[in-house]
Amino acid sequence: MTALTKAPPQEEPEAPPKPRRRGRLVPYWLLLPGILWLLVFFALPLVYQASTSVQTGSLEEGYKVTWHFATYWDALGDYWPQFLRSVMYAGAATILCLLLGYPLAYLIAFRAGRWRNLILVLVIAPFFTSFLIRTLAWKTILADGGPVVGALNSLHILDVTSWLGATDGDRVLATPLAVICGLTYNFLPFMILPLYTSLERIDSRLHEAAGDLYARPSTTFRKVTFPLSMPGVVSGTLLTFIPAAGDYVNADLLGSTDTRMVGNVIQTQFLRILDYPTAAALSFILMAAILFMVTFYIRKSGTEDLV
């Protein structure tokens, strides 16, 4: 038991008896499959892609590594609007997911009682259907003259979104709003589940303690519940933002040529135009951009301070 001294917590002083040689190697053997997997399916393709991005040539003559870094600048110069769009759409979808997901995760964690498991199953139930089919279904939902568009129109919400440039007159389909809706819908579970996990871990006695210390329920939420759920907020937003920024299916099915995201560009470059260096360079730029933003975000939100 710890005495009432102010000694800092210390490492266990006595080292455990030295394991035998064979035993010491066991962790490395256990790591081996994972490392092999990473090497073959992550590191090697990355190296291959990096070399592709600095090649020049054409499909007929074949591509050669010429260390042509200008591809990066050209790609960025040509496609920066799509990059920007990707970040904006993914950002909007992430914010929507957070606004929709947080109350639901809160409800499941604290208020659902015996319905908790059922609601959790319902959250992931859409995964039982194919991603494509679910996204196609949104085409019907947002169809011109459909009930959703009609309702939004009569509530004058479309006037606001059109003014913001997210919709086009009384159309929703083939507009940015449709793409953002699709992204929000498809990535919502990735927001809810980490939020639920971190909310559920909060000791309910902390709520009682806050109430006992003169915090009204809204203050308890601001000062106790929300700060303690930050790990979930951070991982939820990352799990939503990263795949959403690279997504091309939603923009492809629900958008138009004016809503193309960087994912669409990469797909076209790889599969239609067959300009492999540009596609590879775009992929690297996207990766770097996301890595940069995520690092910045994690630094800012200071999750390491949270328990």
Place this chain on the structure above:
Amino acid sequence: MTTAKEPKEHGGDVRLSGISKTYGSFTAVHPLDLTVPQGSFFALLGASGCGKTTTLRMIAGLEEPSTGTVCLGEQDVTALPPYKRPVNTVFQSYALFPHLDIFENVAFGLRRRGIKSVKQQVGDMLDLVQLGEQARKKPHQLSGGQQQRVAVARALINHPKVLLLDEPLGALDLKLRRQMQLELKRIQTEVGITFVHVTHDQEEAMTMADTVAVMNGGRVEQQGAPADLYENPRTTFVANFLGTSNFIEAEVASVSGDDVFLKAGGGKLTLPKARCTAPATTGGTVLVGVRPEKISLTHADDAGAIPEGRNRITGRIADSSFIGVSTQYVVNSPVCAAFEVYAQNIERDARLVPGADVVLHWNPAHTFGLDADQDADAGVEKVEEDA
């Protein structure tokens, strides 16, 4: 103590009138009336599930009473949510905010009430609980005892009318618990706030509290000063839960003056009438109780040397265990299967070993009489409870 302003309203007694709590068909607390005098250290004592914590939570506002009212002084707080009650709680598991450091944990209540300059007050409070140098640490960096003191400081800094303590020492080991008992008692004396302390540890309740209310099955069995409860238990539950008691079922032979004369297994016993809570009518039965440490043990060969006028019972030592300051004997006797006797190790009689015939005798004034209708084993601790 602190330089803090005194709270505007001066405290008053905590008065519970007819409060009860039912969950569906289960009654956790039967309607009870309880008054905790201002400035006292009051303990609610009972085994787990006796309703003591529910009672405490009703005072805190964390549990809504099914019936009855809670008053603090003149103010009826029954309908107030916890954050509007001038009451603070030290939770069983401390419930410190893990994302805030010690300073902010202690300052939490002040900040919620819109007090801007908290530095001085928090510093003073941390000094009171001797944690001044830990202010910038997170709760998980502190030991159990230190966390416990943070929890006390966090509640006390608000100058509540009543401080509620829900088994605050339950998670500490024995040595630290003893130390914290004294510490809490010191703090209570220093700040003069009413403490309501919930515990299942009778020793803890008796050491710390001015008044103890023993609860059993959602009811208060008896309430009083620790010594009074110990010497004059009114039910077998109280007699057994607070320390150990021996019970003999005896028939009332006659009542004369201040004494009740009883027959038990051929022997005669005397009981002061004032200490008999059961109706003593000739021919009726009462349970005669006596504490193990009040009894003297004499070898049967020396029975003639026992002074007249003492209650005596014959028996045979079944077991003895030497525990340093005293020796604890278990004696089989015709009137009671396992009579417990604690004898101080002043002059040890070498003949008092298992198998020896002995006479148990005690001053009749130490005898108490209870209603024979109750279970003589009520409240006997079966297994030592581990927090």
